Amino acid sequence: MVIFGIEPHHQHPASLTMSKAGADEGGGGSSEKALQQAEDETPEGKFPGKLSAVISGPGWTKVTCPCCATERVEPLVLVKLGANVRPETKRWLIKLIGASQKDGGAGLLAHPGEDASGNIVVVSAPRCTLLRAAEELGLCKTYQSGDMEAFSYNDRDNFKDSDNTEVFLTLAERQFMVKYELDGLRAQRDLRIPGLTDGCALQNRDNVWQKLGSAGVIVDTFPLHNPEQLKELSEAWYSGNQLVQPLDSVNGYFGSSVAFYFSFLDFYTWSLLPPAILGLSITYFSGEAQKEVVDSVSGAQVEEEDEDHGHSGHMIQAVFSMLWSTVFMEMWKRRSSSLSYRWGTLHLAERFAEPRPGFHGDLGVNPVTGRVEPLFPGWQRDLRMALVSIPMVGLFLGLVILGMLGFYWGEAQVQQLHTDWDSLVSQTLLYVPSVLHIVYTNMLATVYKTVARALTEYENHREESSFEKHLTAKVLVFTFFNYFAVLFHIAFFKQDVPLLRKRLASLLIVTQLVNQVTEVAIPFLVDRFISAPHRAESEDDPQEDKFRKQSTLPVFPGLFAEYIELLVQFGYLSLFSCVYPLTAVLLLVNNMTEIRSDAYKICKLFRKPFTPPVANMGVWQLAFEVLSFVSVVSNCWLLLLSPRLRGLCHEAGMSSTNILLSAVLVEHFLILVKVVLSVLIPDEPDWIRRKREHIEFTSMEALKLQKLQPDKS
Numbered sequence: 001m002v003i004f005g006i007e008p009h010h011q012h013p014a015s016l017t018m019s020k021a022g023a024d025e026g027g028g029g030s031s032e033k034a035l036q037q038a039e040d041e042t043p044e045g046k047f048p049g050k051l052s053a054v055i056s057g058p059g060w061t062k063v064t065c066p067c068c069a070t071e072r073v074e075p076l077v078l079v080k081l082g083a084n085v086r087p088e089t090k091r092w093l094i095k096l097i098g099a100s101q102k103d104g105g106a107g108l109l110a111h112p113g114e115d116a117s118g119n120i121v122v123v124s125a126p127r128c129t130l131l132r133a134a135e136e137l138g139l140c141k142t143y144q145s146g147d148m149e150a151f152s153y154n155d156r157d158n159f160k161d162s163d164n165t166e167v168f169l170t171l172a173e174r175q176f177m178v179k180y181e182l183d184g185l186r187a188q189r190d191l192r193i194p195g196l197t198d199g200c201a202l203q204n205r206d207n208v209w210q211k212l213g214s215a216g217v218i219v220d221t222f223p224l225h226n227p228e229q230l231k232e233l234s235e236a237w238y239s240g241n242q243l244v245q246p247l248d249s250v251n252g253y254f255g256s257s258v259a260f261y262f263s264f265l266d267f268y269t270w271s272l273l274p275p276a277i278l279g280l281s282i283t284y285f286s287g288e289a290q291k292e293v294v295d296s297v298s299g300a301q302v303e304e305e306d307e308d309h310g311h312s313g314h315m316i317q318a319v320f321s322m323l324w325s326t327v328f329m330e331m332w333k334r335r336s337s338s339l340s341y342r343w344g345t346l347h348l349a350e351r352f353a354e355p356r357p358g359f360h361g362d363l364g365v366n367p368v369t370g371r372v373e374p375l376f377p378g379w380q381r382d383l384r385m386a387l388v389s390i391p392m393v394g395l396f397l398g399l400v401i402l403g404m405l406g407f408y409w410g411e412a413q414v415q416q417l418h419t420d421w422d423s424l425v426s427q428t429l430l431y432v433p434s435v436l437h438i439v440y441t442n443m444l445a446t447v448y449k450t451v452a453r454a455l456t457e458y459e460n461h462r463e464e465s466s467f468e469k470h471l472t473a474k475v476l477v478f479t480f481f482n483y484f485a486v487l488f489h490i491a492f493f494k495q496d497v498p499l500l501r502k503r504l505a506s507l508l509i510v511t512q513l514v515n516q517v518t519e520v521a522i523p524f525l526v527d528r529f530i531s532a533p534h535r536a537e538s539e540d541d542p543q544e545d546k547f548r549k550q551s552t553l554p555v556f557p558g559l560f561a562e563y564i565e566l567l568v569q570f571g572y573l574s575l576f577s578c579v580y581p582l583t584a585v586l587l588l589v590n591n592m593t594e595i596r597s598d599a600y601k602i603c604k605l606f607r608k609p610f611t612p613p614v615a616n617m618g619v620w621q622l623a624f625e626v627l628s629f630v631s632v633v634s635n636c637w638l639l640l641l642s643p644r645l646r647g648l649c650h651e652a653g654m655s656s657t658n659i660l661l662s663a664v665l666v667e668h669f670l671i672l673v674k675v676v677l678s679v680l681i682p683d684e685p686d687w688i689r690r691k692r693e694h695i696e697f698t699s700m701e702a703l704k705l706q707k708l709q710p711d712k713s
Contacts, residue, residue: 061098068126077178079121080220089195106181113544133177140344150699172255175223210357223608238599255611269591276588279581318578318635325574325628326674330681337684345615347695356464389455407437434506512590556606563620574631636667
């Protein structure tokens with residue numbers, strides 16, 4: 001049955017018989033009758049109840065499933081409506097949200113706030129809707145045996161705490177499931193929305209939530225903070241002196257994607273201890289402690305005979321960095337799989353996804369699913385990428401080269417000026433080109449992110465995963481080029497190790513200072529003295545006003561920039577730390593504060609984000625592994641630039657060609673060592689492998705049974 005002319009939420013083929021078996025029940029006549037009633041009738045009067053009475057339940061749409069009827073309803077998501085939305089439009093939207101899924105609604109619970117004329121709708125979810133979504137997403141939960149099993153709705157009674165969704169599902173999972181159901185609503189046929197003009201009517205297969213957003217009906221949709229849980233998490237996370245992060249609590253409140261980032265940041269930070277200790281030891285025992293500081297601050301050229309004392313230590317640092325990066329990534333993958341099992345995301349569903357909300361094209365029948373949906377030829381997408389995206393990316397890479405040339409020109413000018421004047425002022429000016437170039441690259445990166453997203457939207461990818469993959473690929477290519485082009489040019493073409501050391505020190509010190517100011521100091525001051533006074537509330541304030549005040553917080557920008565920052569750090573350490581052994585020390589100090597500042601930002605400075613369940617870091621893990629292998633080439637070349645090493649080779653009677661061939665052989669040998677290490681260190685512990693195989697087996701057996709048995713509900 002379809003009510004409101006809206007098609008029930010999408011399902012992947014494997015779930016058709018087990019998730020929503022009753023979705024197609026009911027006659028077409030009743031569907032048309034309900035549709036006509038929804039379009040023609042406009043109920044008079046206001047909705048009963050106030051949002052402040054959520055404990056007792058009045059005002060919420062009713063549930064049709066007896067097992068979902070509860071006295072307490074938990075507000076999960078706030079939908080903010082446009083200022084000019086009419087009451088009949090709001091009533092229609094609430095009916096749509098509250099209608100059962102077999103009748104074409106979202107199967108959720110909706111509350112109008114104060115009354116039918118207010119500009120908010122609060123959304124929650126009944127038990128059955130959440131449990132069906134848990135199965136569709138492929139979440140694993142604790143079975144009666146105590147093991148994690150892929151959740152099955154038909155076998156729900158055998159899962160621990162499945163009758164209490166607030167315990168069975170985390171807050172982040174429940175809130176994402178609400179968004180999942182709302183985003184999945186699509187119009188089954190042309191439909192006029194009450195209170196809107198015909199120009200805003202829904203067309204067949206339109207994404208309802210996106211259409212309502214473009215029509216100005218829905219201004220915003222965001223998950224609501226739970227003040228008590230947030231306070232407890234803050235105290236355990238960044239308010240005290242704890243050295244261990246409450247990752248399980250972070251996963252429960254903010255979701256697995258946020259928890260994986262902080263887990264990786266924590267693991268990476270503590271993994272910096274070995275290279276930091278080695279770097280300090282090399283610097284100290286080689287007698288270069290003072291020289292390293294002087295070099296990084298003044299950029300003065302040291303005499304070759306003085307520099308030779310540290311070359312043996314730098315060789316150790318180079319080999320250690322190459323091996324450390326491999327061991328670090330392999331150990332992280334093992335930790336990642338353990339966390340994925342613990343958080344129930346080890347077996348996320350591989351499903352044929354619905355088109356993403358921004359996807360558009362001519363209506364047609366999808367040959368895979370047999371559904372009517374927008375279709376867009378692949379050759380048109382390839383043509384857009386070839387004729388628009390690639391040239392635009394090339395243009396920005398050209399701007400990176402232009403900035404690099406400007407840096408070299410400025411470097412030559414200030415060096416000449418310092419030679420002529422040799423004063424304190426000219427000494428200070430030596431760092432001006434580096435600082436200006438860092439500012440230029442950061443501004444260019446900010447502009448490029450906006451352009452990259454617009455280009456990826458223009459390419460019109462069908463699935464959200466494909467969209468994210470192409471967007472990430474664009475940003476990664478530019479980031480690698482933008483941040484490392486100058487360093488590679490200095491190392492491979494200019495072959496100027498002192499200049500490389502000075503440039504790397506500039507990047508580490510200046511970039512970290514800029515990041516701390518822009519990411520922590522400025523947002524904290526703005527929040528403390530500008531935003532916080534407007535969000536001040538008392539216990540007597542209506543619940544609606546408390547929810548509205550959360551909308552005054554800026555939208556969480558996501559973890560893209562945070563991962564980019566860590567990737568650049570990892571590149572500095574693995575690619576070039578042999579010329580500046582104190583790299584790991586500076587990164588360790590920075591990241592000790594980064595953990596707390598990032599935790600403070602996500603808890604206090606932004607709205608709570610929707611976060612989908614994830615099994616790992618995704619494409620970012622691959623990016624770190626690629627840098628790990630590139631480090632072999634970089635470090636071998638930097639060792640080849642060592643005058644002492646070249647002198648030893650020439651004393652042994654080796655020609656320049658033989659030295660180069662020897663370096664290539666060493667490089668291939670080290671790559672082989674890295675490959676052997678990656679094989680010897682499995683990506684997941686044996687017990688996790690056995691658990692995963694057991695989950696896959698039981699899932700297949702459960703699917704066979706569910707195809708033979710009707711849904712218990």
